[in-house]
Every structure is written in C-alpha cells, then in structure tokens.
Amino acid sequence: MFAGIAYGVMAGALWGVIFLVPRVLDNFSAAELMVGRYVAYGLVSLAFLLPTLRAVLQRLERRDWLTLLWLSVAGNLVYYLLLAIAVQRVGVAATSLVIGMLPVLVTLAGGADHNAVSLRKLIWPLAAIVLGVLCNGADVLTATLPAGYAQSIGAKLVGLLAATGALLAWSAYAVGNARYLMRRTDLSSHDWSLLMGVTTGVLALLVSVGVMAPLLSANTAPRAWGWFTVAMFAIAIGPSMIGTGLWNAATRRLPLTLGGQMIIFETVFALLYGFLYEARMPRPLELAAIFLLLGGVAGSSWVHAVRHPPEHPG
Secondary structure, three states, X not given: OHHHXXXXXXXXXXXXXXXXXXHHOOOOOHHHHHHHHHHHHHHHHHHHHHHHHHHHHHOOOHHHHHHHHHHHHHHHHHHHHHHHHHHHHHHHHHHHHHHOOHHHHHHHHHHHOOOOOOHHHXXXXXXXXXXXXXXXXXXXXXXXXXXXXXXXXXXHHHHHHHHHHHHHHHHHHHHHHHHHHHHOOOOOHHHHHHHHHHHHHHHHHHHHHHHHHHHHHOOOOOOOHHHHHHHHHHHHHXXXXXXXXXXXXXXXXXXXXXXXXXXXXXXXXXXXXXXXHHOOOOOHHHHHHHHHHHHHHHHHHHHHHHOOOOOOOO
C-alpha cells in the first residue's frame, strides 16, 4: 500500500502541471491546448509502444478498444478541454477547488466494492476534504480575480460550470479505469497507458481538423508556436505518459476508496504551482484548505492501514 500511495503522490505532482499550462499559454485557446497536448501524447506513446506493438495488439479484444475509446474521450479530451476553459476564465485556484472534489465522488463510487473500507470509517477524512474545499472556495469567492480572468458573473459561471464538467469527466475516468484494470490483470499498467495515449492521439488528430482549419484562413497575430510545441511535448511525456503510468500503478495497489483520495494531490500541487507562478504566499483560508486536504488523505490512509484484511471464502 505504501508503494501505491507513493505512486499516487508522484502522479499528482505531475498532473498539477496541467493546471498551470493554460495560465502560462493564455493566448492559445482551450481547444488548441487540448489538441496540442494529446497529439503530442499520442506520438510519444506510439514511439514507446512500437517495440511491443504486435504482441500487445494480439491480446486486445473488442471490449478493450471500446473501453480505451470512452476513457480517452472522458478522461483526456473532454476533461482537459473543460479544465483549460475553467483555468483561463476563473484561474488555477478556483478550478483546482472544484477538481478537489474528485476524491469524494470517487470514494463514494467505490464504496460498494468488495475490498472497500466502510464509508462510515471514512466519514471524518472525507469531511476534512470537503471542509478544505469549502475553505478554498470561500477564499476564491471573496478575492478579486487578476486582470485577464473573467470579471462578470456570467463569465465566471461558465468557468465554474466547465470545472464541474471536468470534475464529472475525470470521476467517470478514474472509476472506470480502476475497475477495468482490476479485470484485465494480464495487461500491464505501462502498456495500457501507452495504448490510451495512442487512442487519444488519433482522436485528437481528428478533432484538430476542425480546431486548426480556421487558423489557416484567418489573419491572426503571431504567437509563440515554438514554446507551445515544447510545452505540449513536455506535458505529453510528464503528466500524460509518466503520470498516467504512475496512476495506473497506484490503482492496482490500492482499493478504490483509497485510490480516490490520491487524486487530491493533483489539487494540492496545482495550488502550489499556481502560488509559485504568481510569486505569492497562500492566504489564510488557502493554507487551511491545504492542511485539511492533506489531513483528510492522511486520515484515509491510516484507516486503510489498520484495517484487517478480509477473509477469503473456502
């Protein structure tokens, strides 16, 4: 279990970067960032998968491809598109606040699994996470957003709705991916991650036709496409490929009720990177939120560690 928690923390540290990219590259649209990230992810994944491609493909069934398809759409394309929209409208902190509810949704979804800890034993850790999210939300709602973000109520509402949509998409991915990996123990986490990268890359290429076509016919101002390309391949290798591989490894070592808690580190690291980028210290409510979120995860880990293993029938 310790290894699973360590993998989950490292995945969160890498995934936190994706919140910062839309803020740094704010002159690129959310759709452009989504296409760029996953086309790069697909190319990198294909390069790593080529040596074993034939052997891996022979083990795949029709159900595997359908699962890869819907997980790629929900957990990659839709999730990052909505996340980028939210970051560019209401900022890193507000977006990570909403995404911070992921552990609660995933834990509730995993409460019926055979190896799950009773939700009654997790009530206080979950309450700490919810309270942490509320503290962060109170801070965001009372703070003035910097220039460049949405200022009107309507525009802020669009950003918050986009963040909520990203939350739902990632929750569906986290639960679906974890349960499918538990069934397909013959597929390694690494191969599954690379297959998802290739699948997402192909889908992103199809989407790019509609996203990039207007740019070819419009007279747009010059933009830093070189930095855009570097950033896209950096997050393709780091958060997308390595991060997903670490997450799959964590998923196989942890029950879903605890695996869901690990996602909170994505929020914590996103907040940390946001503070570093803005060169400021956390405000009191933000600091309280971080301690509550980490305390909730630590409490959940302790509950799982002291639980007696279930008896096996027969």
